[in-house]
Amino acid sequence: MKLSLILISAVGVHASLRERDFGQAHNHKKYVKRQDVVPFPPVLDTNEQLLVNSFDNATIATWEYYYSHGAHLAGTNKTQAQWTADRWAEFGFTSSLAEYYVFLDYPIGQSLRLDYSNGTSHDASLEEEVLAVDDTTSYPNRIPVFNGYSFSGNATAEYVYVGRGQEVDFVRLEELGVELEGKIALTKYGGPFRGLKVKNAQNHGMIGAIIFTDPDGDGNITEANGYKAYPDGPARNPTSVQRGTVEFLSTYAGDPTTPGYPSKFDSPRSDRFVVTPHIPSIPISWLDAQPILQALDGHGFTGEEVNRTGWVGAIGNVTYSTGPAPGTTLFLENELEEKYTYIWNAIGIINGTNEDEVVIVGNHRDAWIVGGAGDPNSGSAVIVELSKAFGKLLATGWKPARTIILASWDGEEYGTVGSTEWVEEYVPWLTEAAVTNINVDIATSGPYPYIDATPDLHAIATTIMKKIIYPVKGVTNRTFYDVWYDFNDGEFGVLGSGSDFATFLHKGISAIDFGAGGGPEDPIWHYHSNFDSYHWMSTLGDPGFVTHKSIGQFLALLLYHLVNDDVLPLNPADYTPALEEYFSDLNDTVISANSTVDLTELSDAIATFKNYSSQFEQLRAFAISSSDSDLIKVTNTKAKDFSRGFVSQGGLPEREFYQHLIFAPGIDTGYAPVTFPAVTEAVEAGDLELAQKWVGKTAKAVLVAADILKT
Numbered sequence: 001m002k003l004s005l006i007l008i009s010a011v012g013v014h015a016s017l018r019e020r021d022f023g024q025a026h027n028h029k030k031y032v033k034r035q036d037v038v039p040f041p042p043v044l045d046t047n048e049q050l051l052v053n054s055f056d057n058a059t060i061a062t063w064e065y066y067y068s069h070g071a072h073l074a075g076t077n078k079t080q081a082q083w084t085a086d087r088w089a090e091f092g093f094t095s096s097l098a099e100y101y102v103f104l105d106y107p108i109g110q111s112l113r114l115d116y117s118n119g120t121s122h123d124a125s126l127e128e129e130v131l132a133v134d135d136t137t138s139y140p141n142r143i144p145v146f147n148g149y150s151f152s153g154n155a156t157a158e159y160v161y162v163g164r165g166q167e168v169d170f171v172r173l174e175e176l177g178v179e180l181e182g183k184i185a186l187t188k189y190g191g192p193f194r195g196l197k198v199k200n201a202q203n204h205g206m207i208g209a210i211i212f213t214d215p216d217g218d219g220n221i222t223e224a225n226g227y228k229a230y231p232d233g234p235a236r237n238p239t240s241v242q243r244g245t246v247e248f249l250s251t252y253a254g255d256p257t258t259p260g261y262p263s264k265f266d267s268p269r270s271d272r273f274v275v276t277p278h279i280p281s282i283p284i285s286w287l288d289a290q291p292i293l294q295a296l297d298g299h300g301f302t303g304e305e306v307n308r309t310g311w312v313g314a315i316g317n318v319t320y321s322t323g324p325a326p327g328t329t330l331f332l333e334n335e336l337e338e339k340y341t342y343i344w345n346a347i348g349i350i351n352g353t354n355e356d357e358v359v360i361v362g363n364h365r366d367a368w369i370v371g372g373a374g375d376p377n378s379g380s381a382v383i384v385e386l387s388k389a390f391g392k393l394l395a396t397g398w399k400p401a402r403t404i405i406l407a408s409w410d411g412e413e414y415g416t417v418g419s420t421e422w423v424e425e426y427v428p429w430l431t432e433a434a435v436t437n438i439n440v441d442i443a444t445s446g447p448y449p450y451i452d453a454t455p456d457l458h459a460i461a462t463t464i465m466k467k468i469i470y471p472v473k474g475v476t477n478r479t480f481y482d483v484w485y486d487f488n489d490g491e492f493g494v495l496g497s498g499s500d501f502a503t504f505l506h507k508g509i510s511a512i513d514f515g516a517g518g519g520p521e522d523p524i525w526h527y528h529s530n531f532d533s534y535h536w537m538s539t540l541g542d543p544g545f546v547t548h549k550s551i552g553q554f555l556a557l558l559l560y561h562l563v564n565d566d567v568l569p570l571n572p573a574d575y576t577p578a579l580e581e582y583f584s585d586l587n588d589t590v591i592s593a594n595s596t597v598d599l600t601e602l603s604d605a606i607a608t609f610k611n612y613s614s615q616f617e618q619l620r621a622f623a624i625s626s627s628d629s630d631l632i633k634v635t636n637t638k639a640k641d642f643s644r645g646f647v648s649q650g651g652l653p654e655r656e657f658y659q660h661l662i663f664a665p666g667i668d669t670g671y672a673p674v675t676f677p678a679v680t681e682a683v684e685a686g687d688l689e690l691a692q693k694w695v696g697k698t699a700k701a702v703l704v705a706a707d708i709l710k711t
């Protein structure tokens with residue numbers, strides 16, 4: 001089955017801070033040629049067999065049940081951190097907690113009132129439905145709807161509907177003469193990362209923001225199309241709310257008060273408002289948004305007149321008009337407890353026999369809700385099961401050549417805080433020793449697998465996919481590779497941001513992020529809502545936990561080969577076709593912008609990279625064929641180190657955190673990736689001088705990487 005771009009983007013958008021979005025164009029690159037015949041069943045060696053057979057859907061479900069039955073907002077549940085470390089310890093990992101002292105904010109008082117011009121009022125409920133069949137929706141300590149790192153304060157004013165809140169939406173409103181200054185922004189999910197919606201509103205003089213879920217993100221699985229809503233069917237429960245952080249994620253990730261260094265008790269603190277908003281915001285359901293939108297009907301310009309992509313959604317009986325409606329106002333209350341507090345990463349280690357190489361397998365543990373069955377605890381459950389499988393392998397006397405680190409990050413949801421502070425603490429050692437960061441944020445939110453990875457991991461990921469049986473919708477005789485290939489059209493995703501791999505990637509460490517999500521015909525996953533619960537997962541998301549199991553088996557064999565194989569299974573030469581494709585995209589961008597920037601230096605650098613990486617491949621083939629273990633060690637070191645060349649110490653323009661010059665989240669998208677980001681964004685902004693400067697810097701980075709591979 002070949003799939004449309006729309007379908008690919010449906011699975012392409014999945015990392016934890018991200019949202020499901022059918023409308024979003026996605027980078028789509030194809031490097032893998034379909035092999036028509038993949039052996040079935042796959043042939044495995046003894047160790048592979050042992051690992052794969054250790055995965056048990058029932059125990060995975062037990063771990064997930066534990067995690068998704070207790071509040072575990074960042075910094076609030078040390079018991080879960082210790083429980084995780086204890087499980088890993090039972091299975092043979094040396095485990096401990098790594099704590100950081102970070103800035104966080106917690107909800108105290110959230111309310112929203114619509115005051116009509118005739119003096120009557122309507123209160124938004126700000127409550128998700130309590131369901132008898134879904135136990136965690138009624139927990140008394142369930143977490144209110146709010147935005148992490150939002151501004152604590154109130155706002156009252158007339159309001160304007162601003163579409164998806166992209167900069168171009170605001171430009172269009174200004175063009176139409178709609179007054180923004182001093183008003184509250186009403187904005188829908190979709191398009192840019194939520195924190196950028198608030199940032200853009202703030203930059204246009206607005207004093208608050210309300211972000212609503214629109215059912216247009218649900219494709220055809222809607223009540224309007226006759227599907228029943230959760231818990232009675234696969235459609236969205238209309239009361240569902242997407243919580244989430246509003247940190248300015250495309251500029252910075254981590255504790256906003258400690259940019260570039262770890263958050264310890266006595267660390268100096270800097271001004272967080274550089275990367276967090278100074279206007280209040282809250283998220284609401286579409287049901288709460290409907291009357292607020294309706295009150296704008298007949299005022300300002302209709303959605304049709306505005307004529308912007310994604311402006312008109314699927315809420316019934318509203319025209320998605322801009323407003324403002326004179327005299328009709330919102331009162332937004334957003335009171336938060338702001339504090340410095342501890343968060344806890346659980347860390348589990350098995351030392352490798354070769355002491356200077358390490359593979360980090362991570363997933364976050366914190367969730368916006370009591371449940372969090374999909375995001376993130378499907379990943380957490382799979383990693384506990386992974387530790388059990390490796391425990392069995394260790395019991396046979398096997399030892400890894402490279403060190404394994406398991407990490408259960410805290411504070412991811414506020415802006416990858418736990419992983420960022422940990423990487424910032426250990427950056428000299430990680431730069432030296434880290435081979436790869438494997439991230440499994442959301443192992444399962446639907447049946448279809450996706451993989452985003454740096455190109456040097458494409459080959460090993462492909463090999464492993466062919467070793468795993470992947471049952472989907474009752475078809476049990478296909479491999480992971482078959483299912484992945486058909487659903488993703490053989491394309492690996494490009495890493496953007498929005499989960500814990502980002503801090504590793506931007507230190508030049510190879511990274512992979514994978515999991516499984518729903519296609520256009522699958523049940524709606526309620527991202528960051530109370531309905532991302534164990535009940536949803538076990539009845540609709542993954543009945544029988546079969547997808548969890550296959551994702552876990554893939555993780556196990558990927559990790560096994562990365563830590564076990566004499567020849568480190570990273571393929572630097574696979575960056576060459578990727579760089580060439582990104583270059584061709586950049587060339588197109590330059591041409592369509594009528595820019596006169598000269599890209600020769602970059603194309604020359606890519607040619608050199610191609611040359612040196614193919615020489616590297618020849619050297620490695622020779623080392624293997626002559627069984628020269630010293631030479632194999634030399635090539636392993638090069639394969640680990642070359643990607644450090646792609647980072648620039650000062651980072652991208654205006655965003656020091658993002659240092660990888662080949663890919664980064666788009667400054668105006670917040671999670672979707674942009675390739676050759678510094679050059680591409682300067683060209684798009686029409687800044688020729690900056691673009692030319694970054695052609696030079698990017699070319700140099702490619703040459704540094706090439707030089708490390710030079711034989």
Ligand SMILES: *[C@@H]1O[C@H](CO)[C@@H](O)[C@H](O)[C@H]1NC(C)=O
Binds near residue numbers: 069070071072080
């Ligand atoms: C922490 O999580 C565990 C397991 O989910 C739960 O039993 C416990 O009640 C939670 N603790 C708090 C303080 O919410």
Ligand SMILES: *[C@@H]1O[C@H](CO)[C@@H](O)[C@H](O)[C@H]1NC(C)=O
Binds near residue numbers: 116119
């Ligand atoms: C005030 O206006 C709202 C919105 O148009 C309407 O629903 C409500 O019935 C009005 N109330 C009175 C008392 O006129």
Ligand SMILES: *[C@@H]1O[C@H](CO)[C@@H](O)[C@H](O)[C@H]1NC(C)=O
Binds near residue numbers: 334
């Ligand atoms: C915000 O509004 C609430 C409810 O009216 C009020 O109790 C609180 O004092 C207000 N906060 C600020 C900072 O004005």
Ligand SMILES: *[C@@H]1O[C@H](CO)[C@@H](O)[C@H](O)[C@H]1NC(C)=O
Binds near residue numbers: 006022219220
């Ligand atoms: C919804 O259904 C229509 C009609 O079957 C189809 O053309 C369209 O592609 C579907 N949309 C999605 C997002 O699946």
Ligand SMILES: *[C@@H]1O[C@H](CO)[C@@H](O)[C@H](O)[C@H]1NC(C)=O
Binds near residue numbers: 307
């Ligand atoms: C909407 O905008 C597109 C281009 O952005 C234009 O082609 C089209 O005519 C516009 N439609 C209306 C109704 O103005």
Ligand SMILES: *[C@@H]1O[C@H](CO)[C@@H](O)[C@H](O)[C@H]1NC(C)=O
Binds near residue numbers: 315316317
């Ligand atoms: C739209 O309004 C009509 C008439 O008031 C009503 O019957 C219908 O249920 C409304 N539809 C939605 C989606 O609210």
Ligand SMILES: *[C@@H]1O[C@H](CO)[C@@H](O)[C@H](O)[C@H]1NC(C)=O
Binds near residue numbers: 351
């Ligand atoms: C693992 O190696 C480190 C560094 O060599 C050492 O400090 C640590 O004690 C070792 N841990 C175990 C469990 O052997």
Ligand SMILES: *[C@@H]1O[C@H](CO)[C@@H](O)[C@H](O)[C@H]1NC(C)=O
Binds near residue numbers: 040477
């Ligand atoms: C898988 O099983 C189906 C029947 O369930 C059969 O039609 C198909 O040929 C099988 N495919 C392979 C590769 O064995």
Ligand SMILES: *[C@@H]1O[C@H](CO)[C@@H](O)[C@H](O)[C@H]1NC(C)=O
Binds near residue numbers: 057545
């Ligand atoms: C695990 O799989 C078996 C066999 O398919 C099934 O009977 C069982 O219900 C599954 N367990 C869970 C917890 O889903």
Ligand SMILES: *[C@@H]1O[C@H](CO)[C@@H](O)[C@H](O)[C@H]1NC(C)=O
Binds near residue numbers: 584587588591603
């Ligand atoms: C750049 O794009 C132009 C126009 O599509 C094409 O003629 C040219 O070959 C491209 N150059 C490179 C190096 O891809």
Ligand SMILES: *[C@@H]1O[C@H](CO)[C@@H](O)[C@H](O)[C@H]1NC(C)=O
Binds near residue numbers: 592594
């Ligand atoms: C590029 O130039 C063409 C022809 O002069 C013009 O039609 C087009 O609008 C220009 N594009 C941009 C982005 O300036």
Ligand SMILES: *[C@@H]1O[C@H](CO)[C@@H](O)[C@H](O)[C@H]1NC(C)=O
Binds near residue numbers: 607608611612
């Ligand atoms: C490739 O590398 C070799 C050896 O360093 C060098 O002699 C040759 O000129 C290079 N070719 C290109 C196209 O860079």
Ligand SMILES: [Zn+2]
Binds near residue numbers: 412
């Ligand atoms: Zn997550």
